[in-house]
Amino acid sequence: MxxxxxxxxxxxxxxxxxxxxxxxxxxxxxxxRQMSGQGLSVSEIxxxxxxxxxxxxxxxxxxxxxxxxxxxxxxxxxSHAAYLRERATQVDYSARILFQELRRDRxxxxxYETVKRFVVPLRQQAVKAAQxxxxxxxxxxxxxxxxxxxxxxxxxxxxxxVLHIFVLTLGYSRxxxxxxxxxxxxxxxxxxxxxxxxxxxxxxxxxxxxxxxTVCRPVPGKGWCWNDxxxxxxxxxxxxxxxxxxxxxxxxxxxxxxxxxxxxxxxPGRTFTDMVDVQEQMNEWMATVADVRIHGTTHQRPIDRxxxxxxxxxxxxxx
Numbered sequence: 405m406x407x408x409x410x411x412x413x414x415x416x417x418x419x420x421x422x423x424x425x426x427x428x429x430x431x432x433x434x435x436x437r438q439m440s441g442q443g444l445s446v447s448e449i450x451x452x453x454x455x456x457x458x459x460x461x462x463x464x465x466x467x468x469x470x471x472x473x474x475x476x477x478x479x480x481x482x483s484h485a486a487y488l489r490e491r492a493t494q495v496d497y498s499a500r501i502l503f504q505e506l507r508r509d510r511x512x513x514x515x516y517e518t519v520k521r522f523v524v525p526l527r528q529q530a531v532k533a534a535q536x537x538x539x540x541x542x543x544x545x546x547x548x549x550x551x552x553x554x555x556x557x558x559x560x561x562x563x564x565x566v567l568h569i570f571v572l573t574l575g576y577s578r579x580x581x582x583x584x585x586x587x588x589x590x591x592x593x594x595x596x597x598x599x600x601x602x603x604x605x606x607x608x609x610x611x612x613x614x615x616x617x618t619v620c621r622p623v624p625g626k627g628w629c630w631n632d633x634x635x636x637x638x639x640x641x642x643x644x645x646x647x648x649x650x651x652x653x654x655x656x657x658x659x660x661x662x663x664x665x666x667x668x669x670x671x672p673g674r675t676f677t678d679m680v681d682v683q684e685q686m687n688e689w690m691a692t693v694a695d696v697r698i699h700g701t702t703h704q705r706p707i708d709r710x711x712x713x714x715x716x717x718x719x720x721x722x723x
Contacts (some may be wrong), residue, residue, distance in 0.1 A: 410490060436463045462559050480514035488522060492708050494627055497527040497577035501624050520603070543575035546716025548610040548646075550575060551597075553588050553621070555661035556671060567682065573662045575607065576716075578699050579708035580662045582670075582690060584682040590618045595636050598720075604710075606717025612646045643716060669693065 432453070439449045446464075450457040481488065486501060487510070495501040499520040506512035506519065554569040570583040570593070570681045578599045581600040584590045593616075601607045620628045630645070638645045676682045693709040702709060 433463050436460055480512070480518060484510060484512060484523075488519075489526065492523060492526050493530070495625065496622070496627065497523055497530060498622075499523040505625060544716070545576045545713040546606075546718070548575040548612055549573060549608040550612045550717050552614060552663055554667060557708075558671065558676060558682070560676055569663065569666055570600075571662045571666065572597070572600040574604065574706075574710070574713055576701055577706050577713040578662075579604070579706035579710045579713070580665075580690070580694060582662075582666050582676070582686050582694075584679055584686055586679060587617070588616070590631070590633060593618045594634070597637070597641075601720040603722055604717060604720075605714065606720050607641060607643055607716060610644045610646055612648065615647050619645065641720070648719055665694070 432455075436453065438450055439452070440446075444452075446457050446460045449460050450456075453460075478522050484506060487632045488506075491502060491505070499516065499522075502523060503512075503516045503519040506514075512519075550573050552571050554571060556567050556569070557564060559565070565586075568585040568588050570585055570588075571580060573580045581603045583596045583599055585596065615628065616632060619634050620630050628647075634645070666686075670686060670693075674685060676685070695710075696705050698704065699706055699709075
């Protein structure tokens with residue numbers, strides 16, 4: 405009888421589906437991993453524990469998870485699911501905006517927390533998709549620059565201050581302009597642009613930004629709109645401003661590398677008396693270090709590649 409029962413159990417195990425891995429106890433999951441750690445093969449573990457080999461592989465590959473109920477389809481949001489999936493991308497996955505719209509336009513009677521729980525996995529999927537699609541985007545001479553801020557603490561003599569570093573990186577040559585600032589307010593932001601244009605003797609056709617308030621601001625129900633002063637500044641200089649898609653800050657990889665570079669290569673070991681001294685030392689560092697190092701991606705000196713880019717820049721003189 406025992407032999408017959410063992411034989412029947414093995415037949416059932418041979419036809420079991422991998423989904424049984426999700427139904428097994430944590431103790432069995434630990435047992436499978438312990439046996440594997442002792443050098444037993446998948447087939448041997450399968451024979452001794454009388455579970456399918458596919459299940460053994462799944463238990464070895466995936467972390468243990470307790471049983472979870474399937475997502476219900478009869479929730480308060482079931483009739484709004486298609487709308488939410490489409491609309492979420494347009495409002496930067498803001499659960500608050502989606503909740504307001506559902507209450508105002510679609511008669512939704514549920515809570516904000518219900519909408520928030522629905523949006524969380526959508527946002528996570530967007531982040532994962534962005535990471536999978538991430539790639540280095542190369543641009544031609546004079547086509548694009550990338551702009552960002554870096555922040556760090558320094559001492560001016562003995563007084564601690566927060567240093568804000570404006571960084572503009574030319575996309576083709578990787579030549580960068582770095583400016584020490586006391587804050588990131590709009591006036592200094594635009595002034596730093598003009599200092600960079602003067603430094604390079606021109607500007608690129610496109611300038612790429614993350615989404616700082618000095619460039620654009622969120623608009624409930626519509627996504628975002630340009631900062632009016634910044635937009636007029638762009639028209640005056642003749643460049644096309646662009647912003648990164650939500651959760652795609654990696655698009656600005658070149659300038660973010662520049663922010664890390666100035667923090668790691670310029671700041672360590674230096675002392676400063678005031679902001680003028682910071683900028684004077686930074687100017688010397690740009691000319692003698694940053695411009696002439698061998699860049700890790702291009703394997704050329706930025707100043708050498710700039711020779712090809714300079715002629716493609718839009719002139720800044722006379723503006």
